[in-house]
Amino acid sequence: MDVSSIIVAAIALVGTLAGSWAGVRQANKLVNWRIDRLEEKVDAHNHLVERMVAVERDIENIKGDLANETK
Secondary structure, three states: OOHHHHHHHHHHHHHHHHHHHHHHHHHHHHHHHHHHHHHHHHHHHHHHHHHHHHHHHHHHHHHHHHHHHHO
16 A cells, blocks of 8 residues: 555545545524524514404403493
8 A cells, every 4th residue: 555545545535534524514404494483483483472362352351341331
């Protein structure tokens, strides 16, 4: 085994490690981006739920007011 084959093997190892690291990094970016979008959707949904609770409470108050007026 000569020195040139060891150098080629070392360069191949460095290239493989760099490629793997870059692939994992890119995949993590995509996952984090998708999680951020999902969190935005969940926040929007939670705000809708809060608003609907307020609307239902207001409807019950209006029903009570109408019931009192008809008596």
